[in-house]
Amino acid sequence: MPKWGMVIDLDKCTGCQACSMACRVENNVSFAGPEQAEIGRAMFWQEVLDTEMHGHYPFLETQFVPRPCMHCEHPPCVKVCPVGATFQTEDGLVAMDYELCIGCRMCTIACPYAVRYFNWLAPRFPTPLEQALNPDVPVRPRGVVEKCTFCIHRLRAAQDRAEKEGRTLRDAEMVNLPACNQVCPAAARYFGDLEDPESTVSRLARSPRAFALLEELGTEPKVHYLTGE
């Protein structure tokens, strides 16, 4: 059974946010609008975080950190969900069942990476914008929690295709898998099977530059980062 993971090279990342945008469009995330965004209700399953500026003028430093869901091996969010609306798939993805979610938001406060978003409002796609919705992805109703799925719909489609052709997914096919990965202009992202020691991701994850966010919490994130310089 594969373990899907991602590697993000912070040295290549240019903070352009194409990943955030591709994710939104691919996953039918609606925009919050000025007022709602101002009070922190904008949703970015894949959000680019900008660390605080440090150093002394003019030698200032900050880092852009693209942050998808870490798809932890030990996800704190899954533990606290009272109804199993968020769960771990066999291949280690932390998925959501929007049908079960009761909107208690335990998962949102349990996730140390703040990757989980709550639908405070009904999704907004003023006509005819709804025509651009991705037919492979459900539109989440108001009152439930949603999050990055590593574009599970693309992954499953690719797996089905491979299955028909009687093979397993090739490392080369990964470049088109999650939308954020496919779009990255700096090619700073890599996606693939961490179980396969030969895959690009597992090789990069072993690099001396590799680290993960909040490793100390023992969540075993499946998103690894490569440091700048």
Next chain:
Amino acid sequence: MRHISRRTFLKLAAVSATAAALYESSGSILHALNLIDRATPPDDAVWVPSVCQLCPAECGLRVRVVGGLAVKIEGNLLNPNNQGRTCPKGQVGLQLLYNPDRLQAPLKRVGQRGEGRWQAISWNEAIEAVAARLRDVRLAGTAERTAFLYDRPPGLLGETIARFCRAMGTPNAIDARPDVRSQALFLTQGWDSQPGYDLDRTRYLLSFNFALLESAQPTVRLLRAYSFIRRGRPGDRGRIVQIEPRLSVTGIKADEWVPIRPGTEGALALGLAWVILRERLYDREFVDEHCHGFEEWSKAVLEDYSPAYVAALTSVPEETIKRLAREFAGMSPAVAVGGEAIDQQTNGLASQMAIHSLNALVGSIDVPGGVVMQRPPPLTPWPDVFMDDVTTQGLSQPRLDGPEHYRLARSAPHRLPEAIASGDLYPLEALLLYRANPLHDAPDPEAWRSALDKVPLIVSFDPFIEETSAYADYILPDHTFLERWIAAPLQPSLGYPVLAVGQPVVEPLYDTRAFGDVLIQLARQVGGGPGVSFPWSDYVKVLRFRVGGLVDSSRGSIRAATADEFWRELAARGVWFDSPYVFAGGEEGNPEAWEAVLTTPSGKFEFTPQAFDQREISATPPYYESPRYAGTEGEYPFHMQLYTLMAQATGPGAANLPHLHELYGLHVKRTWGNWVEINPETAHELGIANRDAVWVESPVGKIRLPARLYEGTQAETVNIPAGLGHTLGGQWAAGIGANPEHLVDRRRVDELSGLVARQGVRVKVYKAEVGD
């Protein structure tokens, strides 16, 4: 743990959508139903090639179309420009296509100008009405009284507009956004285009205010080049030095940020040259063989631009100047790149020349990792336009905007308001606007308004009602780019010729028409000379005609026996290119290529351009003069720097894309609107706190913005992202942010290039009282 198959997942999808439908208190049932049936897996998905037109980079796209609806945009893997990737703008094209605020049919003004009362009319009516007026202007023998103002027309449409005007017999094809870097390259190398850079092999990138990771184009190519410099060459991480007045995203990602006084970048370049000359670090071979006027130039530089003097001018420490010069000369291949912001100073052209001269000094002209000359695709040239007396007579007239008032200007849009208002030269009968929105993009909207009032006929082709189109008498709405054909040559970057071709990915949503087609229909409707000059029935025919050149060249990525076959293949792939680039210099360089690369009168790189002498220019090398700013230092203590963010698209409707607003300002954490960056200490002295509302006031106007205390700001500058602050243009454009263009004094102009010194404005900043 559960295994969730794609099918069950989609089932969940469907169910959730139903739930959404049932639960929604907002949103119509129809809308909800729509969500449901959209949540079933598509079997008829197709990918259609297109070309992005949300910025001038024109990346190749692939659009996923399901059941006749466009549902996702990806990059076109075959296009060497963006290699299957896009920037954030590229992702939201569908929000333009399916934008609720699009015009749905041609409009005729019924109320007063700008009053906003319109009447939908048929295309035949519209075209006949406009054509009739244009015809009258021609028949009166005053063809020059029609003017066409355009702003960064996509693909080959610029040429089409030029031909249209020429055919109509008017010299007034006016570029609303003239470009200076191509003038610099024209003077020094005889190339009338911007320089390209072979960045993938550059080891030292000396960027003078070049927005490598923000607004510079071609965007995706540059982002890719950045990551390649960093990690594409094991063991050689490259070095990027960002010289600019504000710490931009590029500066953040660069190895070093060198803050500099706005407008003095040229002086710094000359200071670096001084060190390189004095320490004899320059490429003698290149200078001896391929340069003209070097002696004269270097003498002048060595006399006037000692590091001490330059340090005083630029506020860059003397030591830094020396170090940068040595690094630049020592770490080859190195390139010096001048950004767009430098154009927009009163010394823009001279500065760009000074910066580009550095490349010649270290022999980085047309060598791997250096400057390259972007070759255009071998398109079939246009046939000559039909010249009747009216046309000839009209073309012989002086241009309304009078670029000749400046030594090297090709167009001077900022002079139009007076020219039109006074009518001294000749009155303007008709003004056509394509993607030009002077009431928002240009300084002094008042002057523009009173000028527009003087024009009997104003026609706009905007698919949205924006500030200027609101003043039009007729709006003939263009398709959005996903509904029309386009052929776009690559912007200067890779060097070898690339032509991206886009086609309609969906049926037009509304009763709109492709601008190219409308232009042809107008010409034919006007009849006479113009009709003859446009023998093609529609724009696709024009493209097929021009692409014929590629077929005949029988070069590049597509070879085909017949033109039809070639066209089919081109449409299917969405791109043609002819790689690799052949360098003139370097080890395996091809010396014959020099003739093509250096097309100046001397056939050399001209430090002292002979083009100047031809135009009787008194200026002496290196032509640099200190910048002149609008506003006095006493009254207006800050330099205002305008810049463009990655999330700022261009063209009509570009400010009406909600997704882009929502990730607008990453580095200052502000979305949905722009802001003014202030140095924290300075702000403290002014009693301004983060997020306070402040007034930014220049000698010609003032705007209200939220303040952002940003460490990457020099004490004597403030920075404002430009592009927002629309008053019209759609529900997400109007009233979002403030428009700094209106703080610019259009009388401050670069006397050489004729460009308004958009960056040469001084402002004062003070806290806004509650209520005002």
Next chain:
Amino acid sequence: MTVGEILEKIFTTPGIGGIIAVVVLSSAVAIYVGLTRWILQGGREEAPPWERMGWPFE
């Protein structure tokens, strides 16, 4: 299946938690009703007249 696995299942399997909740609460109700009845049954002889109309707790 080891005890550990069983325990894990009890905690992690969706539905079991619900069953536990229902069982606990309903048994509590049962117990309290039982106790009440037991208390009331103390000294059921010489029941006052108004008790004769047959009350479920009789």
Next chain:
Amino acid sequence: MAQDEETLLLSPLTRTSRGFGIFIALLVAVVLVGAAIYGYQWANGLSVTGMNRPVYMGIYIVNFVFFIGLAHSGTFISAILRLVGADWRKPLARAAEAITVFSVPFGAGSILIDLGRLDRMFNIFVHGRFESPLLWDVVSVSLYLLSSIAFFYLSLLPDIARCRDRLIDVPRWQHQMYRVLSLGWKDHPEQYRRLEKVLAAMAVFMSMLVIIVHTVVSWVFGMTVQPGWHTAILGPFFLVGAVFSGSGAVVVTMAVLRRIFHLEDVLTLKHFDYMRKLLIALTLVWLYFMVAEYLTTFYGQEVEEMLVFWQKFTGTYAIPFWVMFTLCFAVPLAIFLTRGKRSIGWMVAAGLIINVGMWLERYIVVVPTLTRPRLLSELTMGNYTPTWVEGVITAACFAGLLLLYALFTRFFPIIPIWERSEEVEAYLHEMEE
């Protein structure tokens, strides 16, 4: 005990004063408004609250914790003091238990108000995962509610019977009510014996339940790894806080009853002095936990923990934090050591102040942590200001609590009669021999 005292205790059940009527009307009005506003929230979703990302929990959750805490007063007074055999509790026992029975529902209700999809509430029983602290909450809180009702009702039985027998001239429906609710209680010694037995047994059980319930409430936060929450002290601290605010509430109730029912000679200054001493102890214990928690955090100096720490001590939440400290510690202690000794008025003031302070304490526990999530970025740094909707609904919850309480006192003797009557004492005495 004297016949006339019993008459006195039953007197409120026979007439309604005009003031009382107005009071009830007011409360009903507030509750109805609250209900309407909840309808508004239902229609527009939680977007009408001030909650956002990352502050995913607001004053609804604060109310939940507070009401559950308040509830413990009753159980504490009646059960725990019953165990230690403090007889002076007897007159207040019921008044206190009433607080429990009427505030737990609003605690549980607050959670439902906070749900994004109330329509799917029953998924908790259909798909419930016991690994989730929320399940523990559901079980323990509902169990607590059931048990308190049973405990309360049983101890009320004999007095309902008394009403049935003594109050013949009340309206028919009221008498009918007594008849039904008294379940045919016959004042038989054996019944009293069994009742005493059961109550004694339940007292033990309830006391344990209090501890479990409030610890579990704290675990909703404590089980996450968020800074400021992920500490073992949270449980005990919540418990102490609960008993603290509960006892404060008891003092207030005592005074109110004393005034309304002229129980000057039933609830004497002596009783208030007992409470005073108890509260002094609790104030100090509260301080002890306070110091223990924050000193540990401060000494450890973990980056993320300190961000929350400073949010409370000097940051956005400094004002509520220090107000909370003053109201929970400084002011009450001062009162108890000085004026409180003699003046019931001051005791009441202290009781109220403590509860305001404790509500603030819950707020300080819940919100600041959420404003400083681990992954640092201004984009995920939150602020939270409750909206008027949350305000109104909160007010309605408190009004609802008062309403139920007032109605109870109107129809049932709020001071236990049987537990204090000589006859019963006598019976039980015989039993022992």
